[in-house]
Amino acid sequence: MQVSGDDRATFSDEQSPRRLIDTSTVYEGRVWDVVSEQFSLTADGETITRDFIRHPGAVAVLVLNDDGQVLLIRQYRHPVRMALWEIPAGLLDEEGEDFVDAAARELAEEADLTARQWHVLVDLFLSPGSSSEALRVYLARGIGDVPEADRHTRTYEEAEIELRWVDLDDAVSAALEGRIHSPSAVAAVLAARVARENGFIDLRPAMTPWPEHPSRHSTWPRGAVLEN
Known part of the structure; x- marks a missing residue:
């Protein structure tokens, strides 16, 4: 399926906050940590656990x-x-x-x-x-x-x-x-x-905002519970 010109503005990744139940650090490293988080895809969905590296970027x-x-x-x-x-x-x-x-x-x-x-x-x-x-x-x-x-x-x-x-x-x-x-x-x-x-000529200026960087996220604070 091709993306038409009219759809290109919306053909992009986007932040997708989900219900965060719990977060904990399971390993503290010299540069980055490993964290374990429990979340659900919907407000009343089953609990999912994922371990991942928390990285400064x-x-x-x-x-x-x-x-x-x-x-x-x-x-x-x-x-x-x-x-x-x-x-x-x-x-x-x-x-x-x-x-x-x-x-x-x-x-x-x-x-x-x-x-x-x-x-x-x-x-x-x-x-x-x-x-x-x-x-x-x-x-x-x-x-x-x-x-x-x-x-x-x-x-x-x-x-x-x-x-x-x-x-x-x-x-x-x-x-x-x-x-x-x-x-x-x-x-x-x-x-x-x-x-x-x-x-x-189509490249973005050097100071273009970078909202995808974790430091710019306003969601999923550690220890918080978010509702959809």
Whole structure:
């Protein structure tokens, strides 16, 4: 079934508050917790229990230079035991920090770069069946270098980061051929390839609201009971 032009405005995900009966933290981690929640789909429906990761969310940056190349970074990821080609990204773990400011901070810390021009490229829930993690990917252009004296000292896995500039079309091929697996990188290069077709004019401004991020939700407070 095709979506007509008149229906596109309503063809979107939406918040769907349900009756929350109970919520508890079953594991407190260094970065994120595992919570268990009991809820019902309707006001008088049966009780359902789901465990999931409560995540602060993250931002990522697809950097595009004047030569049509995107920046990929190679970093070891222990849960999958692989070194992945990714894009600069990081947690939203500084209270009160604007989303785009967090993206600029991560770009400086992981790639020693600045950018003058920012747009929202794509928004994602990375694993909505098991995690509340929301990710906003920005397109950054107008690239500059962070001064040597101001550069971040990278540690642990980040100390091994390798940077590589790759033609956007080559990055798309790598995604479609299964040679890169990072969800943020795959989504970003595919979205950028589509957006490039009309000169990126349809991209959203960097300060576009992000109501899907958990910090912007006004429903499902912990310990509360909500009625439909």
